[in-house]
Amino acid sequence: MFNPFFKNYGPISILEIIKILNIKVDKLNSNQEITDIKDLYTANTSDITFFHSKKYKEIAKDTKASFCITTETLKDDLPKNCKPLIVENVLVSVSNLTSKFYPESINDDFDETVISISETEFKDKVKFGKNVLIGDNVSLGSNCYIGHNSIIEKNVNIGNNCSIGSNTIIRNTIIKKNVRILDGCVIGKHGFGFFPVKNKNLRYPHIGIVIIEDNCEIGCGATIDRGSMSNTIIGKNTYLDNQIHIAHNVKIGENSIIAGQVGIAGSSVIGNNVKIGGQAGISGHLKIGNNVEIGGGSGVIKSIPDNTKVMGYPAKNIKEFLRENK
């Protein structure tokens, strides 16, 4: 995962990790330094990984990680090079440990680092409105516009020829070239991710960012959450209408068109040249193929193959929907 923003405070020694996880482990050969926490596929020998569902059995078999947070029932699918660390709840443990590697990813309070844009190097470079604030670690391209009361919080890169509207708030986001973001958007905040715990839910860290590719347009009042363990991505030349909600880890392809008030739940992947009508909703963890058309108001609860037109709730082939509803 490409993430230039959240500083990795590792390495953390494996003995320290075991302490953080509050478990007991025997037969530990050495106090190895662990560099990072990564998924089964991308982890390297210096990393720790996690394995929480049978779904990932095939990938688990080939992981290169030296350690893996997992359960008693899953541990036997790990290769010999990877020592299982048995915990009660894998994802809660992963969340705890991730917070240690990336402590800055768990704070989504307002950004205290911001200063007025007129006190920054950008004051002669971009056109800006009244009361514009700029946080730490921000870069702005040439020929950009930033509207009144907008807040470019910490960890934002904006490319050339971009126009940000008024009353918009952005953090932890990379915006490429020729992008327009209209008024009243909130981009890059943590997603709706937590472990339900009675009386006090446990939030998990969001170490992903938002990436908005060239030539996109984001309508008024959009909320685009940053990813948890991967990035939220809006592909090149994709246009979003007003009041759209894009949840964490969503990836949208290129040249797609998404009408007003659409919501896309966490981790769904949308293809290229996709058209989504107004108020449609897409459940989490789905794959919507290329050239798919989803009728307005649809509720999509299954993945959709390429080149398909669907409509309805639950969404089905549009011809079938229209025939049944003549």
Add this chain to the structure above:
Amino acid sequence: MFNPFFKNYGPISILEIIKILNIKVDKLNSNQEITDIKDLYTANTSDITFFHSKKYKEIAKDTKASFCITTETLKDDLPKNCKPLIVENVLVSVSNLTSKFYPESINDDFDETVISISETEFKDKVKFGKNVLIGDNVSLGSNCYIGHNSIIEKNVNIGNNCSIGSNTIIRNTIIKKNVRILDGCVIGKHGFGFFPVKNKNLRYPHIGIVIIEDNCEIGCGATIDRGSMSNTIIGKNTYLDNQIHIAHNVKIGENSIIAGQVGIAGSSVIGNNVKIGGQAGISGHLKIGNNVEIGGGSGVIKSIPDNTKVMGYPAKNIKEFLRENK
């Protein structure tokens, strides 16, 4: 109804009330002073109440109020101690009279009392961003954060360890401990309540407030309206995702989880441990039991008993929904 915010300008004498209602009443023994206007159940002998629908017949029989705004056809269900005041439209009359007891509840223009937080006692107590405004009758707990451009308008109590995002506006609201409210929310404005009148609708007063209990999280862009004759309540440890609309008088229980773009219409009551999927809508005046799960995109138009999973539009048992839509 607990409401520390709207000042009661009573008592108002019964003769004055009769004038306000523009009716004629004979056989009035004395010019009693009336303390307040309350519902049939909570009204006391010094109060006036109202009775506008047969539904409340059983409660009407036992009201302790000395006077009741009602109609010719309903009046006979009132007890002897309660004198009926016959009007054409009960709710319009109640609205008129309530405005006299609580004149401050009908003004939702911007709050002219606000001043910069740096001119208040809070400037050394909480962490705050640029351009934060504080209205009359505000209290803030310790260890709180208030983001840029946010406006804590009049009549707001915020407990300890709360984090308010940027561009958020709050009035007439009690926020308990450890609550996070993200960016761009509007909380405590009047609800969508009025009597349709040709060419000039008649707004009714909203004398309720919003109460957000401990450990809640409210996502970006939420709108939570205050109650009209009762309070709008978000129970302990309930989490709301982005772009959610909660209408007046809604009560949500504890430990509930409500995903993005959900809307809950006026006066519905949601139980504890309820899960509501994205974009679901719940009609007004319904009762959703404890441990209910409502699938994303559902349209709920009937009350739902405890421990039930529903989905669809209209929402039905989820197994039935999935079977019918295989």
Add this chain to the structure above:
Amino acid sequence: MFNPFFKNYGPISILEIIKILNIKVDKLNSNQEITDIKDLYTANTSDITFFHSKKYKEIAKDTKASFCITTETLKDDLPKNCKPLIVENVLVSVSNLTSKFYPESINDDFDETVISISETEFKDKVKFGKNVLIGDNVSLGSNCYIGHNSIIEKNVNIGNNCSIGSNTIIRNTIIKKNVRILDGCVIGKHGFGFFPVKNKNLRYPHIGIVIIEDNCEIGCGATIDRGSMSNTIIGKNTYLDNQIHIAHNVKIGENSIIAGQVGIAGSSVIGNNVKIGGQAGISGHLKIGNNVEIGGGSGVIKSIPDNTKVMGYPAKNIKEFLRENK
């Protein structure tokens, strides 16, 4: 179309227009000056018009325009007085030419003309909050309120007795008398209108405005886009709840009531005394008659005649819907 805001930079000579359209035309009698670009019905002899679909054949026959942007297959339906200009894509060409007549209609970057209201003539005329900004060509009636951080951008007329909330942004809009617009709205930005082009969509100009008639109320977080070739209109005494999206060219009649989170897609026309329940969606280019009631959550994909109650997705007669879903 009534539009006092976007300056017409015409006339443009027909030879210049032919150059702009990048086409070849023979037998041109003279280099006529063209005053404006208008639809087939309203165009006059000094105007150019366009004809892109057989649907408009009957109107095309009687157009008074001297020139018409059209296609080889449609041109024969034009009258003799109207010379066809054959292009590949009529709407793209119209868009190009409209941008030349109305260059100011294509820029929706933040308004650089604004200044603090306290530097304007309005400072003694209206009540205003902190950080209120006023753009060029704004007029404000008496007894108005404008809330904190709100931006009345260029080209806005507001009548008497209006109340604008906080954090609201308005441009290119006429607001008549006694209108209340609550917090966090964005009104008058361009609609979601463009020609999809691989890698770089082509936006078309929005030369329409928004008109909000007397006694309306617009809830928190509304987005109301201005029209493209006509105006977006909210009729007298129509009330909109929170988080509503009204797309370009929509016209809503008088005394209508629209509940939370409703979306109305482009160019639909809604009658008088219409009631629309929460989260309902109305597709584009439909006609919803007078006295229509649309149940909450409905998805309307066909026009609806007067005096009809509908519900469902797709919306059908409400009795049928309820019978089928008992």
